[in-house]
Structure formats: C-alpha cells, structure tokens
Amino acid sequence: MADEPTAAVTAPADTAATAAQAPPAAAELPANEGFEPEIIVFACHYCAYAAADLAGSMRLQYPSNIRMIKLPCTGKLEVIHLLRALEAGADGVYAAGCLEGECHYLKGNLWAKKRVGYVKKLLEEIGVDPGRVEMYNMSSAMGPQFAETARDFTARIRGLGPNPVRPRAGFTAHEVVLKQMGDLAMPDDSASDTPSGS
Amino acid sequence: MSATQYKAGSNLEKILSEGKFAVTGECGPPKSADGTVIEEKAKILKGFVDAVNITDNQTAVVRVCSMASGLQAQQNGLEAIMQMTCRDRNRLAMQADILGASILGIKNILCLTGDHMSFGNHPEAKGVHDLDAINLIKMYKDMRDEKKFQCGDDMDVAPALYIGCAENPFGDPFEFRALRLKKKVEAGADFMQTQCIFNIPKFKKWMEEVRAIGLHKEIKILAGLTPLKGVGAAKYMKNFVPGMDVPQEIVDRMASVEKGPPAQAEGKKLAVEMIKEIAEIEGVAGVHLMAVEWEVAVPEIVEMAGLLPRPAVA
Amino acid sequence: MITAERKPFDEIYAMTEGHDKVLVAGCDTCVAVCLTGGEKEAEILAAELRIKAKEDGRDVQIEHTAAIRQCEWEYLDAIAAKVEEYPAVLSMACGIGIQSMAEKFAPKLVLPAVNTNMLGMPQEHAVWLERCGACGECVIGDTAGICPVVRCSKSLMNGPCGGSHDGKCEVTTPEKGDIDCAWALIWDRLKAQGREELMLVNRPPKNWSKSSSGGPRKMVREEAKPV
Ligand code: SF4
Ligand code: SF4
Numbered sequence: 137m138a139d140e141p142t143a144a145v146t147a148p149a150d151t152a153a154t155a156a157q158a159p160p161a162a163a164e165l166p167a168n169e170g171f172e173p174e175i176i177v178f179a180c181h182y183c184a185y186a187a188a189d190l191a192g193s194m195r196l197q198y199p200s201n202i203r204m205i206k207l208p209c210t211g212k213l214e215v216i217h218l219l220r221a222l223e224a225g226a227d228g229v230y231a232a233g234c235l236e237g238e239c240h241y242l243k244g245n246l247w248a249k250k251r252v253g254y255v256k257k258l259l260e261e262i263g264v265d266p267g268r269v270e271m272y273n274m275s276s277a278m279g280p281q282f283a284e285t286a287r288d289f290t291a292r293i294r295g296l297g298p299n300p301v302r303p304r305a306g307f308t309a310h311e312v313v314l315k316q317m318g319d320l321a322m323p324d325d326s327a328s329d330t331p332s333g334s
Numbered sequence: 335m336s337a338t339q340y341k342a343g344s345n346l347e348k349i350l351s352e353g354k355f356a357v358t359g360e361c362g363p364p365k366s367a368d369g370t371v372i373e374e375k376a377k378i379l380k381g382f383v384d385a386v387n388i389t390d391n392q393t394a395v396v397r398v399c400s401m402a403s404g405l406q407a408q409q410n411g412l413e414a415i416m417q418m419t420c421r422d423r424n425r426l427a428m429q430a431d432i433l434g435a436s437i438l439g440i441k442n443i444l445c446l447t448g449d450h451m452s453f454g455n456h457p458e459a460k461g462v463h464d465l466d467a468i469n470l471i472k473m474y475k476d477m478r479d480e481k482k483f484q485c486g487d488d489m490d491v492a493p494a495l496y497i498g499c500a501e502n503p504f505g506d507p508f509e510f511r512a513l514r515l516k517k518k519v520e521a522g523a524d525f526m527q528t529q530c531i532f533n534i535p536k537f538k539k540w541m542e543e544v545r546a547i548g549l550h551k552e553i554k555i556l557a558g559l560t561p562l563k564g565v566g567a568a569k570y571m572k573n574f575v576p577g578m579d580v581p582q583e584i585v586d587r588m589a590s591v592e593k594g595p596p597a598q599a600e601g602k603k604l605a606v607e608m609i610k611e612i613a614e615i616e617g618v619a620g621v622h623l624m625a626v627e628w629e630v631a632v633p634e635i636v637e638m639a640g641l642l643p644r645p646a647v648a
Numbered sequence: 649m650i651t652a653e654r655k656p657f658d659e660i661y662a663m664t665e666g667h668d669k670v671l672v673a674g675c676d677t678c679v680a681v682c683l684t685g686g687e688k689e690a691e692i693l694a695a696e697l698r699i700k701a702k703e704d705g706r707d708v709q710i711e712h713t714a715a716i717r718q719c720e721w722e723y724l725d726a727i728a729a730k731v732e733e734y735p736a737v738l739s740m741a742c743g744i745g746i747q748s749m750a751e752k753f754a755p756k757l758v759l760p761a762v763n764t765n766m767l768g769m770p771q772e773h774a775v776w777l778e779r780c781g782a783c784g785e786c787v788i789g790d791t792a793g794i795c796p797v798v799r800c801s802k803s804l805m806n807g808p809c810g811g812s813h814d815g816k817c818e819v820t821t822p823e824k825g826d827i828d829c830a831w832a833l834i835w836d837r838l839k840a841q842g843r844e845e846l847m848l849v850n851r852p853p854k855n856w857s858k859s860s861s862g863g864p865r866k867m868v869r870e871e872a873k874p875v
Contacts, residue, residue, distance in 0.1 A: 201841040216688065219695040258692070260659035261701040421802070425853060447809045450801050450819045461802065468806040469853040484853065502810030507835045514807050517850055529810055574690060576811045576818040 172233020173227035184232030192277030198286035203310035225302040226311035228293035343497040344441035348647035349614040356620030376410035384597035385413040387516035394454025419448025424464035436493030444498040475522025502529035503540035504579035512543035525554040550617025561605035652762040671734035674714035675741035685740030687714035718745030783860030792837035799830035
C-alpha cells in the first residue's frame with residue numbers, strides 16, 4: 137500500500153507524452169510543486185466571458201490553467217455539472233456570473249451561488265476540499281478583475297494540490313465537460329481575436 | 335354526613351364538599367430509586383396541606399412513578415393526588431393503573447395531557463397520546479359511575495375516584511379557556527387546579543368568564559400558586575416556562591430585595607398576599623401551592639395566610 | 649404528496665461497502681417534486697459516491713437510473729434490465745417505492761437512500777409542511793379542515809392543551825422553529841366559519857385501529873377490479 141501520499145499521484149509513463157501536448161490537464165506531477173491544475177470556469181456570456189475578452193484585449197496576464205465554458209447565464213448551471221467537472225478531473229471549478237442584481241435573467245447568478253454553496257456542502261460530505269469550487273461575480277467591464285480572479289483561484293488550487301479523483305487519461309476535463317454540457321454550453325467564439333468594446 | 339354521598343370519600347373531596355377552603359401541595363418524585371425523598375417531603379407537608387399532588391414524569395423527565403410515590407405519601411400520612419398524563423400511557427395502561435391505584439387506596443386523580451416529550455430527558459420517545467385529558471376524565475368517570483371500561487365492558491368493582499383536571503387560565507386562545515374547562519366539567523371532572531398564577535388581574539378576568547357560564551358551581555376550583563425563591567426564579571418562569579404569565583412588577587419586586595433569605599422572605603410574603611387576594615375571588619375553592627423543590631416554605635406560607643389548622647374531616 | 653429527505657451521506661456510503669456494483673435508482677414522482685430522489689438527485693448521489701469511492705481507492709461501479717414511479721410495478725419494467733445488472737440498488741424513492749423495488753426484484757438487495765418523513769404540502773418553493781397522518785378516519789370536517797392528528801403535537805381531539813401560546817405550539821425546537829398550534833388555527837377558522845360551537849363538543853377517544861395501530865392496512869375496491 138502507498139503509505140507515502142505522494143506515491144499515489146506520480147504520473148504513469150503512458151500519459152507523460154500526452155501531458156506534454158495537452159497541458160495542463162494530464163500533467164500529473166507529485167505534490168504541488170510544478171503542479172499545473174486544470175480549472176474549469178463556467179462563465180456567463182454577458183459578463184465574465186466578456187470580461188475575459190476584455191482582459192485578453194488589454195493584454196492582461198492570467199494563467200492558461202483556466203478553461204472556459206460559456207453559458208447563456210450561470211443560472212443554467214446545475215449541481216451535477218459542477219460534480220461532473222470534478223469527476224472528469226478538473227482540479228478546481230468556478231462559476232463566474234454577473235454582479236448581484238445585474239443578472240440579465242434577474243436571479244440566475246443567485247441561483248448559481250446557492251448551487252455552488254450546495255456543492256461545497258456535498259464536497260465536505262465526501263471529504264473533498266470545498267475550496268475546489270467557487271462562485272464569483274463580475275461585470276463585462278471588469279477585465280482586470282477577471283484576470284485577478286483567475287490568478288487567485290489558480291493559486292488556491294495549486295495550494296490544494298491535484299484533484300484526488302482525477303482520472304489518468306489522455307483527455308482534459310474541459311473536453312469531457314464541454315461534451316457533457318451539450319447544448320447548454322454556447323459555442324466558443326473566443327476570445328482574444330474579438331476586439332474589446334469601448 | 336354518610337360516606338356514601340361521596341364519590342371517593344377522600345380528605346380533599348370532603349373538605350371541598352363542605353365548602354372549606356382547601357390547600358393542596360405538590361411533590362415531585364425522585365429521579366432514582368431513592369425511597370427517602372417522598373418520605374421527607376411528606377413529613378414537611380403533613381398537617382399543612384389537605385392533599386399533595388404527586389407528579390407523573392413531570393416535564394417529561396423520568397422519575398419514580400406517581401402510583402408508587404402516591405402510595406408512599408399516603409403511608410406517611412399525607413393524602414395523594416396522583417397525576418396521570420396521556421403522554422406515557424395508552425387507554426389500557428391508564429385503566430389498569432387506576433384500578434391498581436384504587437386498590438392501594440389512592441382516591442384523588444389528576445388527569446393531564448402532559449408536557450411534550452421534547453421538553454424532557456427522552457426527547458426521542460414515542461408519545462402515546464391515545465386519549466386526550468378530556469377523554470381520560472370521561473373514561474375514569476365512566477369507570478366510577480357506570481362501572482364500565484372505555485370499551486363498554488362491565489367491571490365488578492368500580493374504582494372510587496375524585497377526579498381532577500388542570501387548566502391554564504393564561505393559555506391561548508384566551509376566549510376558549512373557560513370553555514375548555516366547561517368541556518372538562520361535562521366530561522366529569524370534580525375539581526380543577528390552575529397553572530401557576532402570577533397575573534391576578536388576568537386570572538380574575540378568567541374567573542369572570544368561568545362564573546358567567548356557571549362553572550364555579552359545578553367544579554371546585556383551586557388556584558395554583560408558586561412561591562418565588564428569588565428574582566432568578568421569577569425571570570425563569572417569565573421567560574422559559576411555556577404558558578406562564580409573569581407580570582414585570584413581580585419580577586421587579588423580587589429584584590428589589592437582596593438575594594438569599596431576604597428574597598425568600600419576600601417570596602413568601604408575596605405568596606401570602608396572593609393567597610389572600612385570590613381567596614376573595616368568588617368561585618375559588620382553595621389554593622394549590624406548587625413550591626417546586628422548596629417544600630419547606632409551605633408550612634410557613636400556610637400559617638402566615640391564616641389557613642391553619644387544616645380542617646379535620648370525618 | 650409523500651416527502652422524503654436524503655439520508656446522511658456517510659450512512660449511504662456505508663451501505664455501499666462490500667459491493668462492487670451499485671445502482672442508484674431515483675423515482676420521478678413525489679420524491680422528485682420534493683427535490684430529494686428524482687433522476688437529478690440520483691445522478692448527484694451517484695457522482696458523490698463515485699468520487700468518494702475513488703478517493704478511498706475502491707474499485708466500484710456506481711451508476712444511476714430512475715423510474716417514473718417506483719411504487720408501481722409496471723413502471724419498474726422500464727428499468728428492469730438495468731437493475732438486473734446490479735447486485736445492490738440504492739433506492740431514492742419513498743418507503744413505498746423502495747419496498748416495491750425490493751419485492752419486484754427480490755431477493756436483490758435494495759437499500760434505502762432516503763428517510764421518508766411525511767405526507768406534506770408544499771408551502772412555498774422548497775418548503776413542505778406535514779398535513780396528514782393517514783389515520784384512517786378523517787376528522788377535519790369538524791376541525792375546519794385542519795388536521796389535529798399530525799398538526800397538533802399531542803394529537804389532541806378536544807381543543808388546545810395548556811401550552812398553546814400566541815397561536816404557537818409549546819413544542820419549539822431549534823430545527824423546527826416555531827410551530828403553529830393546530831388548535832389555535834382550528835379555533836380561528838371555525839370562528840371565521842361561524843361554527844365555533846364545534847369546539848364545545850366533547851369528542852370521544854379516537855379509533856386508532858383504523859390507523860397503523862390496527863396493523864398493516866389493505867384497501868380493496870371490488871367494483872374497480874378488472875373483470
Ligand atoms: S384526520 Fe386523519 S385522515 Fe384526516 S388529515 Fe388528519 S391524519 Fe389525515
Ligand atoms: S400547543 Fe397546540 S399544537 Fe401544540 S400540543 Fe398543545 S394543542 Fe397541540
């Protein structure tokens with residue numbers, strides 16, 4: 137039995153090659169040093185997604201660990217989507233919706249907040265650090281805050297270490313989650329090539 | 335007066351029937367198989383009260399049963415009023431127990447709904463609540479007067495019972511409270527003891543309603559009083575005991591004296607004043623002194639109220 | 649409707665121990681409406697169990713399914729093939745649905761993942777209140793449509809106990825908060841109906857033999873049986 141906790145998370149040889157191609161997901165390095173977490177962000181297209189665009193056009197640095205899934209509203213996000221993302225191997229997941237009171241669908245972001253809170257409770261039950269999920273709010277004009285949130289959350293997850301149930305497979309959690317979300321996720325008309333609005 | 339005119343012929347029944355002002359007390363059985371507790375309390379109260387309530391797992395906390403403790407009180411020269419709650423027994427047990435109590439010489443019975451299990455030390459218990467207190471009164475009355483079990487079966491020897499009930503004049507809905515007593519009278523209650531009274535004006539108002547429907551002529555009403563040992567007790571009753579109405583003046587009055595003996599003396603004085611005031615109310619047949627864990631105060635209060643010696647009845 | 653609450657996770661997880669294949673079976677009727685055991689919740693529980701099992705290094709296959717109604721055998725046919733593949737099933741239906749599964753697929757191990765708690769009425773979204781104890785002899789015609797059997801903490805039949813205060817029951821717990829006193833409600837509504845004299849009637853002891861105290865009950869409607 138693996139008495140030393142680090143032994144269990146050493147990357148198996150067969151995934152090492154993929155890891156090089158597809159960072160950061162399959163990069164399974166021991167402990168937190170050099171650990172590149174994969175972070176899924178469920179972003180509302182009215183705010184956080186646009187804020188990411190803005191951050192891009194402002195040439196603000198934020199970690200490439202962040203993988204976005206665009207939603208018409210964070211209110212579309214269900215408890216199971218967050219759990220699925222963790223099961224698929226994401227090391228951290230957060231929802232980024234509009235500022236409270238500014239949801240285009242009135243309360244979608246408040247629903248998301250409650251659901252994220254519930255998932256934290258579920259994670260506690262099963263012994264997973266509830267800090268792996270979070271809810272953030274921002275407006276489309278908050279490019280710098282988007283970048284800052286991305287940096288902070290990535291640092292937090294780096295501190296927590298790899299998701300204990302991360303599958304050792306040659307795919308990213310992002311791919312899996314995107315597929316699972318089906319029509320719920322909006323097409324990724326990304327990002328850096330869209331000029332920022334004035 | 336020949337004994338046959340009485341329903342049970344208990345000391346309490348005789349005193350009340352003769353129109354004498356009755357005084358009853360209260361004893362909580364111990365929370366262990368300690369046989370000395372009731373003996374001690376009986377010694378203190380003997381000669382100062384006409385009968386004593388023996389509580390039945392009061393506040394849903396397990397104690398020696400009211401039948402055994404009641405018997406023990408009687409063996410020590412103090413007549414028992416055995417309390418019986420609907421919380422812990424179904425109709426079979428309540429009939430079986432009253433037959434047993436009757437054989438052992440217990441004559442006064444007080445029919446209660448009982449505090450909910452959630453208040454006590456076994457909140458996970460299943461509450462029985464097969465009957466309510468009104469059903470219980472009627473069942474005992476039918477056993478006594480019709481020699482019938484609740485199911486309708488006949489019995490050979492009826493238990494001789496003086497049937498009591500309790501009422502809270504300060505419970506809500508207030509306008510139903512006197513009517514609820516009426517239901518108990520109709521069910522067959524012979525006497526009634528009230529919840530502790532601190533708010534005398536409200537009690538008087540309730541008595542007005544009771545008199546308006548003539549109930550004071552149909553049932554003997556004993557006003558419940560609890561002497562206060564200090565301001566702490568007053569505050570506790572005001573804030574934490576369900577269904578209790580303690581006016582602020584009383585809390586203030588208890589707070590105005592020093593803790594310890596001065597406060598105790600004030601508490602006794604207050605009790606005496608209240609007894610005197612309550613005794614003047616038309617339709618009040620006696621007082622029920624609930625000196626919870628302060629039985630030693632009772633003899634003095636009864637004496638100061640001018641209620642000694644207790645009447646001797648044949 | 650029948651309401652249920654999910655059991656604590658640890659208790660459910662302990663039930664899966666020793667099994668290498670477990671099916672979480674939801675029911676899409678009452679327990680789905682009370683957001684406890686529908687397909688959505690079955691999927692969440694399955695995901696939780698898988699994550700936990702993986703953390704613990706257990707090799708166990710946990711999937712989910714849901715029947716439209718677990719309490720009726722014809723609806724169980726639709727999930728029968730899947731159920732057959734699993735030696736252990738964690739049912740999220742009410743106690744009736746769980747037993748219906750256990751009986752239909754006997755002797756398969758069917759385990760309860762929920763605590764069925766009441767016949768409740770949704771008061772507002774995500775809040776249910778107990779309304780009926782299925783006592784077998786309904787009395788609410790005389791009590792202004794308010795059930796004294798389950799809404800009075802002591803199932804009183806003749807009016808409020810001495811603990812009724814300001815319309816609230818003497819039973820107040822941190823979890824439940826204030827509870828309305830059923831008899832205060834009955835009194836108010838009877839008055840509004842001009843029928844308060846009903847409060848003065850001395851009602852005899854209730855016939856509990858019609859309730860579960862009389863042993864398991866059975867209902868047959870001869871006239872409705874298939875010819
Ligand atoms: S009286 Fe009986 S049948 Fe009627 S609502 Fe109450 S428990 Fe249900
Ligand atoms: S307070 Fe009201 S609801 Fe509570 S037990 Fe007494 S009568 Fe029943």
